[in-house]
Amino acid sequence: MQWVKVLGGVVGAAALLGLGIIVGHFAIPKGADSPAPSASASQDLDLKILETVIEQLDANRIRENLRELSKEPHLATTPRDEALVQLLLQRWQDPESGLDSARTTEYEVLLSFPSGEQPNRVAVVNSTGAILFSCRHSEENLTGEQGGPNVVPPYAAYAPPGTPQAVNAAKYGVAGVLVYTDPKDINDGKSLPNETFPHSWCLPPSGVERGSYFEYFGDPLTPYLPAMPSSFRLNSDNASGFPPIPIQPIGFEDAQVLLCNLGGNLAPADWQGGLGCDYNLGPGFRSNGIFPEDGQVNVSVHNRLELRNSSNVLGIIRGAVEPDRYVLYGNHRDSWVHGAVDPSTGTAVLLELSRVLGTLLKKGTWRPRRSIVFASWGAEEFGLIGSTEFTEEFFSKLQERAVAYINVDISVFANATLRVQGTPPIQSVVFSAAKQISAPGSSGLSIYDNWIRYYNRSSSVYGLVPSVGTLGAGSDYAPFIHFLGISSMDIAYTYDRSKTSARIYPTYHTAFDTFDYVDKFLDPGFSSHQAVARTAGSVLLRLSDSLFLPLNVSDYSETLRSFLQAAEDLRVLLEQHGISLGPLVTAVERFEGAATAFNQRIATLREGTPDPLQVRMINDQLMLLERTFLNSQAFPEERYYSHVLWAPRTGSVATFPGLSNAYSQAKNTGHEPAAWAEVQRQLSIVVAALEGAAATLRPVADL
Amino acid sequence: MQWVKVLGGVVGAAALLGLGIIVGHFAIPKGADSPAPSASASQDLDLKILETVIEQLDANRIRENLRELSKEPHLATTPRDEALVQLLLQRWQDPESGLDSARTTEYEVLLSFPSGEQPNRVAVVNSTGAILFSCRHSEENLTGEQGGPNVVPPYAAYAPPGTPQAVNAAKYGVAGVLVYTDPKDINDGKSLPNETFPHSWCLPPSGVERGSYFEYFGDPLTPYLPAMPSSFRLNSDNASGFPPIPIQPIGFEDAQVLLCNLGGNLAPADWQGGLGCDYNLGPGFRSNGIFPEDGQVNVSVHNRLELRNSSNVLGIIRGAVEPDRYVLYGNHRDSWVHGAVDPSTGTAVLLELSRVLGTLLKKGTWRPRRSIVFASWGAEEFGLIGSTEFTEEFFSKLQERAVAYINVDISVFANATLRVQGTPPIQSVVFSAAKQISAPGSSGLSIYDNWIRYYNRSSSVYGLVPSVGTLGAGSDYAPFIHFLGISSMDIAYTYDRSKTSARIYPTYHTAFDTFDYVDKFLDPGFSSHQAVARTAGSVLLRLSDSLFLPLNVSDYSETLRSFLQAAEDLRVLLEQHGISLGPLVTAVERFEGAATAFNQRIATLREGTPDPLQVRMINDQLMLLERTFLNSQAFPEERYYSHVLWAPRTGSVATFPGLSNAYSQAKNTGHEPAAWAEVQRQLSIVVAALEGAAATLRPVADL
Structure with missing residues (x-):
């Protein structure tokens, strides 16, 4: 509460300034470019409002958001993705809890999908071409959610079509690539049906991780230009960054059949995994295995490139004092299948945060000093496409006016601790926020004190502090930090690394990433979701409302x-x-x-x-x-x-x-x-x- | 005068605001980042101050500045150039009429000079190599100022050394280039000694235009990086933008000897000039001329590339309200020889303008709303080097904070009319300034009304208005507009095109560009200098002091x-x-x-x-x-x-x-x-x- 200081500082003008503050607080000017009178220009972050926001962020509402967001697959540009665009618009335009305005922006972007008619196929064939074994075309329908036309079959987006055949072609130039996730890397070694989802959080044997294999980010055909329908496009034949050879991902169940029957020399110790056999290097199948030694693996990839319309949704709260300063908060909307964890745990938090702030706004209780821009990005899974096109479209404006970008993609990987990645100036505001909020569970620790137990470093300036990670290009913050130079961060709750060495939560990018998976295994009670909402909400409010920007x-x-x-x-x-x-x-x-x-x-x-x-x-x-x-x-x-x-x-x-x-x-x-x-x-x-x-x-x- | 409006608008706070204005006006805070209290933040351009500045800009002081600046040759990085650095520093640090601070910045840049030992030579030789004719190595010493060690002999900077010999090698690939200025293009046809300088403003027969033949601008070895001693430098062998073959400029007196004796077909009508003969295309000399038909022209160029330290001088008036907004005003300091016109007519105006503003500043009468940055650039003649390195060194800061760049290089080409080049948003402020000031001479017209008589266009918005030209890369505005995107302009007084078709003032870049040339022929009485000082000064003050930036x-x-x-x-x-x-x-x-x-x-x-x-x-x-x-x-x-x-x-x-x-x-x-x-x-x-x-x-x- 900085009011006292303001009033005390200019005694002679107390009445005028007091009036100014009241005007700024309750009678928000309606003109688009009209900040409140200058008196309120000295107002600092209101700690009471901050407490109110933190208190009102509701775990159960986040859970209900997640249920709705993840109830059907919503691959980028599909009808369900578009339905969620409408859901977001409706929430952000709600008269009771919406924002000042909300809109969509649409880009025409190049995506890659498996063929509807010709499924991608991985098979072992003998020398006459007869099929001896086929990998699954889809994941096993374990919970009733893995079937149906909206579950995209496993594929490697942007891998070119082709039908390479070989067992181990390394010596002659690789002709195609099979990708699988080893139980050792994803399941802490567990691989049996009864020890995997739906019996635990582990990846079932048929689970396949989808993904994009595009080397860059942004729409592949319109680098540095927003992908408007009229924009110049590269010919997809000379666009760069696509894999040169066919790729297909398979489950470890199928990988086991292929890998455990390979011949040749034993692979290095580092390459061995959890499939219960020695991994050999090939070439060819082993002599005492289930396949003839001259059997070959035949891979048919029929992926197709398609121009599709992908939408971002933008929602804005106009700043009262400095409307031309933007604090951005975003997450992608599109998923590979149901995407309960990725990205809906983030979107569920986004919607709850925008609801709480929107409600204060519509009641006239609060308006931020700076403008807040909420964003729901499209087509992230294909390569951060929606966010990148946005940065291309509004390059100058964002470079001139954006204070920071907060990304909350997967908000909960696990229940142990906060995890933040960002550029150094955001450390201080994240620490301030994390010190103020209680960690989930019964420890009685703040999020900060809990965090420091899991991830810490010795700072020459501060002593022992939680360690903030660096930003790569794993989510939509990439164009903001790397292309625009906007201070950025990514906030989530994550693992106790003493309990699991899983590369990421096990059902990542599979058809098993569902609401029940989150509700039963990842965050029962949604207290970690709430912790992330509170932390990110506090960071957002501090960035939007502090008199001096809390960047160090x-x-x-x-x-x-x-x-x-x-x-x-x-x-x-x-x-x-x-x-x-x-x-x-x-x-x-x-x-x-x-x-x-x-x-x-x-x-x-x-x-x-x-x-x-x-x-x-x-x-x-x-x-x-x-x-x-x-x-x-x-x-x-x-x-x-x-x-x-x-x-x-x-x-x-x-x-x-x-x-x-x-x-x-x-x-x-x-x-x-x-x-x-x-x-x-x-x-x-x-x-x-x-x-x-x-x-x-x-x-x-x-x- | 906007005070009335301010006081009238917030009646209840009149006393406070009145105080604020007084504080802002007379008690300038000394802290570097301390603008005046907010009350003065609403103050607009003070028209009385503007009138004072315009009145105090003194023609005779500009004349005395010019005399001092041009009394000796001051080629970039020579001792006299460095002496002028000290002169500028001294003026800008003067306790009575100086600025808040002044400093130099030094860059280590690649320049090109003729050899001191081996003069560049152009000769006609016969088949045995005997010299039949030699072009002059220097200009004729007509006024006593064209001799001495500090007059750099005519050369083409950055043209490589070499000794090509031919008469017209076009058919086999050009081996070397001779450049001259034709009397038709520069002297309205006049070429005789008694009709040229010192008898008129025309170029004497021995006059040679020096120049840089570097294709780009900025230091050739450090593109996009400031040329600090430690900076990465290209090897000059693989730096780009240098001419591939030797080049040497000569006077039209010598050109006449060569050209009027050429054989071959008649050159096209467009190529004919004022040397009093038919211009032929070659190859070879004509049969009835003064040279044998198989005579050849031998060109020896001994230019050398040298790394030299070049200084910019920067002088700053700190803004009272928005010190982080910069209005830049600059000109280069280096010349080819005495450089009375180019660039000293501009620097003479710059010094007078900074004196008048500095005096108001030191008296406590005035301080601008925004910061004003005066600059004296080094090594412009070699390719806008000082200004370009400055924009590279302060790239981010200037992009974030620079309001506009005003360039006044040659301030007076001739006495007829104002001439302005710039980007469209500066038109309005230039028009406002030009309407307020009387044109030199007895017409009684404003500079604006005089201007519109010479250069005008029909605007769909405004009707008939003076035409503002576009910015190329002819002076130091180039890096500001093209590299940084800063609204820029160049201001000068120039020709009545019905009176002369000279490409530029005739002694441009020669040893005849001296104080007397300006004083006798270009601007006797210096009223055009004063007109430019007033116009540029008014533009500067409007940009620095107006509440709303006067950019449309x-x-x-x-x-x-x-x-x-x-x-x-x-x-x-x-x-x-x-x-x-x-x-x-x-x-x-x-x-x-x-x-x-x-x-x-x-x-x-x-x-x-x-x-x-x-x-x-x-x-x-x-x-x-x-x-x-x-x-x-x-x-x-x-x-x-x-x-x-x-x-x-x-x-x-x-x-x-x-x-x-x-x-x-x-x-x-x-x-x-x-x-x-x-x-x-x-x-x-x-x-x-x-x-x-x-x-x-x-x-x-x-x-």
């Missing part, structure tokens, strides 16, 4: 130090090639100094009665810092990746990705001068970005 | 309409290749609608008492509109060019440059499908940019 730019310093420390391992070889780390060391020091001084200026301002424009100026520096790390020239080969700190790192040294990759390349290519020149180029790019970042944080009239 | 985004609509109109000529052929102009028409209409509605919202706000944050929000839209036209993917071959409306147009149709160029390419390459695909891609890029621009102008909570 100084928290980038630890990342830079660790990257710099790792770069020290390269020093000797770099110097042998005439490359100095000196400018990088200086740049990191300059960033640290500028960030520290910047935080001190904020602290000083907080002690006084800061002017709205002073606050805005500081907030612009906070908002735009992440943008300063973008360089569209840095990685010409990497579509969309332009953040010089978070681009994919393929080199083994955990330093700045461009440096790490170029160094690795130079070492591996026999030390060619051009390769070392690229190392120097990447170093200069990072130095320029860090110097630019420091310049952005310095007092604004210091050029 | 709606003025882009006329440009878009004219581009669209021109695109109609392509429609038939486009449609034959399946390309529709429909989405472009729609996008232009959407932009127009959004811009009109945006202007109406500003008009409505002006009628009330707008909140400082409302004003800031509108101003951010105004400032950032230009940025929405950037697309770093649009022109992969064009270094720095990313503005989809102002990139270089090589196609003949005066429409969107990407569309025009791709269309022309598709027509010229035999209608290949890939070429038409590029047309469609360019069309989609423009459509996406216009839709993005419209989205940026719409009410900020309409996503």
Whole structure:
């Protein structure tokens, strides 16, 4: 509650300011671009509103949302996906609990589906071509939800059609790929029907993980352009990023039949798994197995590329004071099958959060300082398509105005602990939120204190803190952070890693990812869902309502130090090639100094009665810092990746990705001068970005 | 005078606001990031201050500045160039008339100079190699200023060394190039010593135009990176953009000897000039001339590439209310020789303007709302190097905060009329300024009314108005508009085209561009200098002090309409290749609608008492509109060019440059499908940019 400070600070104008606050609070102006009068411009986060929101987020409503969202398969662009578009629109337009406005945006995007007429097929054939064994075309209908026309058969999206035949063609160039999930990796070794779903959370033997095998993200035919019907499209024959050969995923039940009968040498120990046999490398079947030694595996893939209309749904709460600053909160809507966990646990939380905020809004109790944009993205499973097209369509506007992007995709992987991935500036707001909320269960711990038990690190600044992970490209935050340079995060509840080594929850992307799976095994009582809703809701409210944006730019310093420390391992070889780390060391020091001084200026301002424009100026520096790390020239080969700190790192040294990759390349290519020149180029790019970042944080009239 | 409105609007707070204005006006806070209290945040441009500035800009002081600046040659990075750096620093740090702060930034850049030991040479030789004729190595010392070690001999910067010999090698591949300026093009035909300088403003026979022949701009070795000593540099052997063959410029006196003795067929009528003979095409000399028919021209070029330290000087006036918004005003400092006209007429104005503003500042009479950044760029003549490196070093900061860039390079080409180049949004502020100031001379007209007599167009919106030209890459505005998307302009006084057809003022880039040349022929009395100082000063003050930025985004609509109109000529052929102009028409209409509605919202706000944050929000839209036209993917071959409306147009149709160029390419390459695909891609890029621009102008909570 910062009202007291405001009123105390300008005693002579108390009546005027008091009036201003009341106006800002209860009589929200209706004009689209009309923030409240300036008096309310000094209002800070209202802790009472925050408590109200946290209290009202209801576990049972989340459960009911999930039941509705996951009751039928809703693969991208199918009728049920479109029905959910309408459901979201209806919720966000509800007169009692809706937002200020909601709309859809539609893109025409290239998806990939199995043929309806010719099922993909994996079979063992003998030398005359007779079929000796066929893999399942669909998963076993264990709960009554695995059958019917809306359950898409297992397939590898964007894998090209073809009919390769071989057993192990590695020596002659691989002709096709079969993919399966081993019980050792997904089920902690369990593989029997009675120890798997519906008897436990484990993957049943017939379960098959669907997925997209497109290398990039976004619509494959319209890179860097929004996929409007009229947009320029690559010819799909020369679009890049598709797998070159047919791929088909199968269940471990079928994989066992193939793999346990392979001949040849024993595979390395690391490659052995939980199918109850030795895994051999081939080629050919073993002599004492169930197949003739010259039997072959025949794979028929009949996937088809199709242009489809995919919708995003956007819902907006207009900011009262700074409507041109956006806090975005999103999740995808599309699933592979029922998608109860992925993505509906996230969407169920999204709908409950938007309901609670919408209700406060419609009652006139609250309106955020900044605008809040809720988003339901389409076609994420095919490659983050809806979100990427959105960032392409509104590139300038988002770069200019977006404060942060909060992604809650799968909100609950398991019940043990919070798990957050994000860029360093979001650590502080997540910690503040997590400290305020009780963890589910009887521990009596806060979410923060529970979290630190599972994932922690020793910070040179703060001591022991929960560890925030980095953002890859696993969900819709990718275009926001990598393409637009918007501070982003992904929030979920997840595993106790001492209890399971499952790569991900076992029914991921299968037809067994259903409501009952969540309700019985993943989060009975939905208390973890509620914990995520509360945490993400608190983060959202803090970002939208705090006077000063709760982003701590100084928290980038630890990342830079660790990257710099790792770069020290390269020093000797770099110097042998005439490359100095000196400018990088200086740049990191300059960033640290500028960030520290910047935080001190904020602290000083907080002690006084800061002017709205002073606050805005500081907030612009906070908002735009992440943008300063973008360089569209840095990685010409990497579509969309332009953040010089978070681009994919393929080199083994955990330093700045461009440096790490170029160094690795130079070492591996026999030390060619051009390769070392690229190392120097990447170093200069990072130095320029860090110097630019420091310049952005310095007092604004210091050029 | 907007004070009355402010005081009238909030009667109850009149005392407080009145105090605030006084505080904002006289007691400037010293803290670097401390704007004045919010009350003064509503203050608009003070017309009295504006009048004071205009009155105090003194023609004689500009003349004295010019005398000092041009008294010695100051080629980039030479001691005199560095001495002028100190002069600028001293002026901007003057306790009575200086700015808040001034500093230099230094870059290590690749320049090109003639050899000190081996002069470049052009000679006619006979078949035994004996020299029959030599061109001058330097210009004739007509005024005592064309001699001495600091006058760089005529050369073509970045032309490689070499010794080609031929007369006309066109048929076998050109081996070298001689460049001269024909009296017909530069002197309205005059070529005799007694009708040229120092007897008139015309180019003397020995005058040679120096220049840079680098294809791009910026430091050639560090594209997209600031040229810090530690920065990655291309090897100059594989840097691109240098001429492939030797080039040497010569005077028309020498050109006459060579050209009037050429043999072969008569050159086309368009190629004939003012040297008093028929121009033939060669090859070889003519039979009845002064050279043997088998004589050859031998060219020896000994230019050398050198890494040199070049300085920019930056001077800052901190904004009182919005210090994080920058209005930039700059000119280059380096010349080829004395550079009285180019660039010192501009720098003389710059120094007078900064003196007048600095004096008001130091007296406490005035401080701008926004920060003003004065810049003196280095090494412009070699390819806009200082300004480009500046935009690379402060890329993010400038993109986020720069309101506009005002360039005044050559401020006076001639005495007839104002001439302005810029992007459409700057038209309105230039018109406002030009209407307020009297034109030099006895006409009694305003600068605006005088201007419209010389350069005008019929606007569908305004009727007859002066025509504002477009920005190419002829001076330091290029990186600001093309690379950063900052609204930019170039302001000068120029010719009466009914009186001269000279391509540019005749002594351009020669050793005859001296103080006396300006004082006697170009602007005796310096009234045109004063007119430019007043106009540019008024524009600067309006941009820095107006409550609402005086940029009219709606003025882009006329440009878009004219581009669209021109695109109609392509429609038939486009449609034959399946390309529709429909989405472009729609996008232009959407932009127009959004811009009109945006202007109406500003008009409505002006009628009330707008909140400082409302004003800031509108101003951010105004400032950032230009940025929405950037697309770093649009022109992969064009270094720095990313503005989809102002990139270089090589196609003949005066429409969107990407569309025009791709269309022309598709027509010229035999209608290949890939070429038409590029047309469609360019069309989609423009459509996406216009839709993005419209989205940026719409009410900020309409996503």
